[in-house]
Amino acid sequence: QVQLQESGPGLVKPSQTLSLTCTVSGGSINSADYYWSWMRQPPGKGLEWIGYIYYSGSTYYNTSLKSRLTISVDTSKNQFSLKLSSVTAADTAVYFCARRTELLRRAFDIWGQGTMVTVSS
Amino acid sequence: EIVLTQSPGTLSLSPGERATLSCRASQSVGSSYLAWYQQKPGQAPRLLIYGASSRATGIPDRFSGSGSGTDFTLTITRLEPEDFAVYFCQQYFNFGVTFGPGTKVDIK
Numbered sequence: 001q002v003q004l005q006e007s008g009p010g011l012v013k014p015s016q017t018l019s020l021t022c023t024v025s026g027g028s029i030n031s032a033d034y035y036w037s038w039m040r041q042p043p044g045k046g047l048e049w050i051g052y053i054y055y056s057g058s059t060y061y062n063t064s065l066k067s068r069l070t071i072s073v074d075t076s077k078n079q080f081s082l083k084l085s086s087v088t089a090a091d092t093a094v095y096f097c098a099r100r101t102e103l104l105r106r107a108f109d110i111w112g113q114g115t116m117v118t119v120s121s
Numbered sequence: 122e123i124v125l126t127q128s129p130g131t132l133s134l135s136p137g138e139r140a141t142l143s144c145r146a147s148q149s150v151g152s153s154y155l156a157w158y159q160q161k162p163g164q165a166p167r168l169l170i171y172g173a174s175s176r177a178t179g180i181p182d183r184f185s186g187s188g189s190g191t192d193f194t195l196t197i198t199r200l201e202p203e204d205f206a207v208y209f210c211q212q213y214f215n216f217g218v219t220f221g222p223g224t225k226v227d228i229k
Binding site (some may be wrong): 048049060096098109113 | 145164172222
């Protein structure tokens with residue numbers, strides 16, 4: 001079955017760029033039925049949608065993060081990535097990648113386990 | 122942006138009891154694009170309900186969803202020990218996504 005796995009540094013300095021990659025296994029990222037997504041969850045708080053990307057490269061971003069955000073896809077590696085620039089302590093969170101499926105009314109049916117990213121000097 | 126409000130914030134119940142969770146949207150989301158997730162500590166969310174009322178694969182039938190427009194409900198008919206968790210609603214509208222703040226169902 002399809003699995004997602006996040007990877008990247010667990011500690012980022014303020015003002016630097018947070019970079020994470022999500023590797024998709026057990027299925028192809030090249031599918032018209034899915035959008036590949038990032039969410040985050042600050043410690044003890046709720047979930048925030050960051051954005052998603054289609055296999056073609058089309059992207060949709062949370063407007064509150066849009067100026068600092070880049071999501072990209074590498075279909076040859078079956079991966080998609082997140083870059084968030086000029087980070088502050090407010091960006092400290094568990095970051096999840098997830099699959100949004102058109103087949104289930106655009107719900108997020110498969111999630112990675114999440115990776116904790118701390119912004120601190 | 123559509124804001125989702127969930128109530129109550131915490132629901133304290135005993136195993137075997139019925140849980141009724143509410144999710145209200147600041148504007149209509151229709152019934153097609155409202156989902157519910159369960160999250161346990163240290164884990165990723167798990168999809169329970171999509172399209173407001175359809176159970177995801179492998180979800181027990183004690184979980185049910187209903188509603189349309191701005192008011193939605195998740196019902197757990199008989200709480201099992203593994204159901205004590207946080208539940209989030211989520212909507213999709215016009216390419217944007219928002220989540221509710223969550224309802225924690227804990228053991229009374």
